Amino acid sequence: MERIVMKFGGTSVANPEKIxxxxxxVVGEVKRGKKVAVIVSAMGKTTDELLxxxxxxxxxxxxxELDMLLTTGEQVTASLLAMAIAAEGVEAKxxxxxxxxxxxxxxxxxxxxxxxxxxxxxxTLEEDAVAxxxxxxGIDAQGQLTTLGRGGSDxxxxxxxxxxxxxxxxxxxxxxxxxxxxxxxxxxxxxxxEISYDEMLEIANLGAGxxxxxxxxxxxxxxxxxxxxxxHIEGEGTIIKExxxxxxxxxxxGVAFERDIVRSTVMYDTPYNGSLANIFTTxxxxxxxxDIIVQTIREDSQPSVSFSIKKQDFAEVVKVLEMNQEAxxxxxxxxxxxxxxxxxxxxxxxxNPGVAxxxxxxxxxxxxxxxxxxxxxxxxxxxxxxxxxxxxxxVLHEQYELAGE
Amino acid sequence: MERIVMKFGGTSVANPEKIxxxxxxVVGEVKRGKKVAVIVSAMGKTTDELLxxxxxxxxxxxxxELDMLLTTGEQVTASLLAMAIAAEGVEAKxxxxxxxxxxxxxxxxxxxxxxxxxxxxxxTLEEDAVAxxxxxxGIDAQGQLTTLGRGGSDxxxxxxxxxxxxxxxxxxxxxxxxxxxxxxxxxxxxxxxEISYDEMLEIANLGAGxxxxxxxxxxxxxxxxxxxxxxHIEGEGTIIKExxxxxxxxxxxGVAFERDIVRSTVMYDTPYNGSLANIFTTxxxxxxxxDIIVQTIREDSQPSVSFSIKKQDFAEVVKVLEMNQEAxxxxxxxxxxxxxxxxxxxxxxxxNPGVAxxxxxxxxxxxxxxxxxxxxxxxxxxxxxxxxxxxxxxVLHEQYELAGE
Numbered sequence: 001m002e003r004i005v006m007k008f009g010g011t012s013v014a015n016p017e018k019i020x021x022x023x024x025x026v027v028g029e030v031k032r033g034k035k036v037a038v039i040v041s042a043m044g045k046t047t048d049e050l051l052x053x054x055x056x057x058x059x060x061x062x063x064x065e066l067d068m069l070l071t072t073g074e075q076v077t078a079s080l081l082a083m084a085i086a087a088e089g090v091e092a093k094x095x096x097x098x099x100x101x102x103x104x105x106x107x108x109x110x111x112x113x114x115x116x117x118x119x120x121x122x123x124t125l126e127e128d129a130v131a132x133x134x135x136x137x138g139i140d141a142q143g144q145l146t147t148l149g150r151g152g153s154d155x156x157x158x159x160x161x162x163x164x165x166x167x168x169x170x171x172x173x174x175x176x177x178x179x180x181x182x183x184x185x186x187x188x189x190x191x192x193x194e195i196s197y198d199e200m201l202e203i204a205n206l207g208a209g210x211x212x213x214x215x216x217x218x219x220x221x222x223x224x225x226x227x228x229x230x231x232h233i234e235g236e237g238t239i240i241k242e243x244x245x246x247x248x249x250x251x252x253x254g255v256a257f258e259r260d261i262v263r264s265t266v267m268y269d270t271p272y273n274g275s276l277a278n279i280f281t282t283x284x285x286x287x288x289x290x291d292i293i294v295q296t297i298r299e300d301s302q303p304s305v306s307f308s309i310k311k312q313d314f315a316e317v318v319k320v321l322e323m324n325q326e327a328x329x330x331x332x333x334x335x336x337x338x339x340x341x342x343x344x345x346x347x348x349x350x351x352n353p354g355v356a357x358x359x360x361x362x363x364x365x366x367x368x369x370x371x372x373x374x375x376x377x378x379x380x381x382x383x384x385x386x387x388x389x390x391x392x393x394x395v396l397h398e399q400y401e402l403a404g405e
Numbered sequence: 406m407e408r409i410v411m412k413f414g415g416t417s418v419a420n421p422e423k424i425x426x427x428x429x430x431v432v433g434e435v436k437r438g439k440k441v442a443v444i445v446s447a448m449g450k451t452t453d454e455l456l457x458x459x460x461x462x463x464x465x466x467x468x469x470e471l472d473m474l475l476t477t478g479e480q481v482t483a484s485l486l487a488m489a490i491a492a493e494g495v496e497a498k499x500x501x502x503x504x505x506x507x508x509x510x511x512x513x514x515x516x517x518x519x520x521x522x523x524x525x526x527x528x529t530l531e532e533d534a535v536a537x538x539x540x541x542x543g544i545d546a547q548g549q550l551t552t553l554g555r556g557g558s559d560x561x562x563x564x565x566x567x568x569x570x571x572x573x574x575x576x577x578x579x580x581x582x583x584x585x586x587x588x589x590x591x592x593x594x595x596x597x598x599e600i601s602y603d604e605m606l607e608i609a610n611l612g613a614g615x616x617x618x619x620x621x622x623x624x625x626x627x628x629x630x631x632x633x634x635x636x637h638i639e640g641e642g643t644i645i646k647e648x649x650x651x652x653x654x655x656x657x658x659g660v661a662f663e664r665d666i667v668r669s670t671v672m673y674d675t676p677y678n679g680s681l682a683n684i685f686t687t688x689x690x691x692x693x694x695x696d697i698i699v700q701t702i703r704e705d706s707q708p709s710v711s712f713s714i715k716k717q718d719f720a721e722v723v724k725v726l727e728m729n730q731e732a733x734x735x736x737x738x739x740x741x742x743x744x745x746x747x748x749x750x751x752x753x754x755x756x757n758p759g760v761a762x763x764x765x766x767x768x769x770x771x772x773x774x775x776x777x778x779x780x781x782x783x784x785x786x787x788x789x790x791x792x793x794x795x796x797x798x799x800v801l802h803e804q805y806e807l808a809g810e
Contacts, residue, residue: 016461023462050481056421057428057485058492065491068484068499072477076455079473083463086470094473099548120548143504143525 003125004029005169007039007135007157012172012231013077014044016084022231023084025172026130030090035125037164039135039157040081042073063108067137067147071096074134074153082132092130095121098139100131101163102156106140110149113138113156116163125164133160151212158218158226168239169224171211172231177238178203178210180402181255181393188403192238192253199253200226200240202345202379216240251348251355252400255393259386260311261291261339263371266321267304269331278328279305279321286320288313291341292374292383302331308341308372308383339371340389343381344396356380359396366395408530409434410574412444412540412562417577417636418482419449421489427636428489430577431535435495440530442569444540444562445486447478468513472542472552476502479539479558487537496534500526503544505536506568507561511545515554518543518561521568530569538565556617563623563631573644574629576616577636582643583608583615585807586660586798593808597643597658604658605631605645607750607784621645656753656760657805660798664791665716666696666744668776671726672709674736683733684710684726691725693718696746697779697788707736713746713777713788744776745794748786749801761785764801771800 006029008022022038029036042050050069054061061069078094085092101117124131135153140146148155154171161169176191178200183189195203197220201213210228219226219240229237266279283290292308309317314335321333349355356373359380363370368391372383384392397403411434413427427443434441455474459466466474483499490497506522529536540558545551553560559576566574581596583605588594600608602625606618615633624631624645634642671684688695697713714722719740726738754760761778764785768775773796777788789797802808 016458019462053421053481053485054488057424058488060492061488062491065484065487065497065499068487068501069481072480075477075480076458076474079470080458080462082470082473083459083466086467087463087465092470094470096473096550145501 001033001035003035003037003164003166005037005039005157005161005164005166007153007169007171008041008081008231009153009171009173010041010044010046011174013040013081016080019043019077019080019084020087022081022172023088025231026081026085027088027090030130035128036130037121037125037160037166038081038130038132039153039160040074040077040132041135041153042070043077046073046076064144067108067145070147071134071137071145074136078132078134082130085130085132090130091128092132093124094132094134095124096134097137097156098145100133100160102138102159104138104140104146104148106142106144106146108144108146111138111140111146113148113159116159118160118163121160122164151214154212154215155218158215158222158224161224162218162222166224168227169219170227170229170237172229173210174230174232175210175228176230176233176235177228178240178254180253181397182257185257185390186393186397188397190402190404193236194239194241195253196347197240197242198378199345199347202343202376203254203256211240250346250400250402251352252344252346252396252402253348254345255396255400255402256343256345257389257393258341259389261308261341261383261386262311262314263306263308263336263339263383264317264321265304265306265334265336266328266330267332267334268302268329270302270329279330280307282320282324282328283317286316288317288320292372292381294372306372308339311337336371338386339383340386341381341383342389342392342396343379344400345379347378349380350377358399362395362399363392366391368392368395406438406440408440408442408569408571410442410444410562410566410569410571412558412574412576413446413486413636414558414576414578415446415449415451416579418445418486421485424448424482424485424489425492427486427577428493430636431486431490432493432495435535440533441535442526442530442565442571443486443535443537444558444565445479445482445537446540446558447475448482451478451481469549472513472550475552476539476542476550479541483537483539487535490535490537496532497537498529498534499537499539500529501539502542502561503550505538505565507543507564509543509545509551509553511547511549512551513549514552516543516545516551518553518564521564523565523568526565527569556619559617559620560623563620563627563629566629567623567627571629573632574624575632575634575642577634578615579635579637580615580633581635581638581640582633583645583659585658586802587662590662590795591798591802593802595807595809598641599644599646600658601752602645602647603783604750604752607748607781608659608661616645656757657749657751657801657807658753659750660801660805660807661748661750662794662798663746664794666713666746666788666791667716667719668711668713668741668744668788669722669726670709670711670739670741671733671735672737672739673707673734675734685712687725687729687733688722691721693722693725697777697786699777711777713744716742741776743791744788745791746786746788747794747797747801748784749805750784752783754785755782763804767800767804768797771796773797773800
């Protein structure tokens, strides 16, 4: 019989009623003849509540102890969901990460999964019981509990799906699936039936938040089909796999956007002397995520470099650049706030070199000024004024006929 | 350097402030040069809250899953206490029961500890770090999490103290120590400095609630000194060990009491035919705890048996006896409610055969009617009207000069 993985995030198991509902979804799959391994996150705000407790006893608590604390969150959910499944008449057993054989690097708070020794989970499934497994956690070689960092439960689900040779890894969320763009902004946004790993990776990296990029990459590397499904309503969601249906293979599959972008421009007096690269090394040391980088090195002018950052990192960047002006050797730095990033994503772009041009045309026709550009094989991003963002997304959604028939 | 175990119960770690206070007590011992292993219970009402959650998703949840759920309670406390100790500048690591090497029988909810493989705890102590260990739990041979049942954290503390060869196992509670009788009832009650294992066992079995009998027995079998100490105030508490100071070796060391006792008397028409024993087998099957049993078999009268039960079991006993009247072959059953049990406890009784007689004398002088009597080598218990209980305890406390100088 076919094995599947079902993963429920924190909002889908936030209280006993939602846990009972998740149990019904699991039992539904069992009744359809599937052998089911379930991966769960901590209930709703549990992780935040535990962190608040930790903060009360020690605002600088070590990561090892935080991992000991936080891993309890998923264990509570796993046992409650196993009980709820049993209440529906189906046998279920819960397992911690280490009981499920999930071994990780010896790093607390942000470990990567090294191996899943799934014998115990497989034998549970073969006994016709549902295995409910804590996501987000594992054990290192020294027997210390570790957590996987943000999005870790998605990665756990994919790793276990691969280890038990599941037919599909279903990620249950509070959205209907992956959309052509955010339906909260654009009414015409349409749910996609399919999307490729690479497209999903771009969308995930653009902060759509449905799936963690690390999980998508993991699934891609092992060709494990993923499905983003709604937990709260009936629906098939969106399937993420390598080869997607040609008929639906539009050139552009979606429009993503991100608010609160700041552009920094660093100007130099002297010609290029290697210090441009130093800026990004310095920023990385201070954990600032730099997104788009545009470097201007022309023989007839002084060099400059522009890069986009998130507003939340703005103050830190100002501080780091000021502190290091001498070492970095720049003359002046300018900042432009109130920007947004809009991206079009689609595997079809690879064989359609004119896509970027049609995007720029559309922006010009809509009188949207482009501040920065970045392209990849399956994505074009532009930085524009945030006040023009909604207009830009609407125009692009229409331009590439994403709303469908 | 000397190793010690410190155990904190749920009320002593009920909130972040109390956890911070417990951390200070631990750090105090470290500063006095001790190597400390700490055993903790779940915070305050956590276990009850988790059980309430379980009840919402499945009122008949299996014991395996309940153990998975409940073991998170101590893990939260252990990690928070380790953080709080670190906040005081002392290195501390938390460990789950299985990480601390506590293996148990393969029974959920009421397992007994089989072994403690303490290498990891010992090496943590040798690295001058405090080891904070979850009480109440372990792991069975199949890698399933188990819990020890009521009073389990005391037993964990003793087992770990034995395994690491600790000099003493300090049990921190919300009382000052073990008293000659309950200070809430008798103002003259005096805290004992020392008490023997056997005396403590009798007192623990009499429901004094300070220490679980299983833990005392475990300590006695391995001659591990126990100390009941207050967590909320300064104080040396009461030490429990085998040989106690002769100077303080009073014949009677304490007066214990228990309210809400019911006496049942079962009468037979026919002479004794073996069915007297059947009653207690039948009651045990229904989990009724019978305490004192008095059997009257005289040649010149019809046989009867009296036994004392707790009021909370009254309805169950009535039902069980009625349902089984034919099988048990009795004629009639009477119940007397409104009774209490008062006991005097002391190792010195063994060599003072007149103690029971002086107790009965004291009761007669105070006009307290004795309904039932039970004696052991170090204890005499009488069942009396509850309305006379306070008077009886006061009289006995004076009779045996327990208030001291």
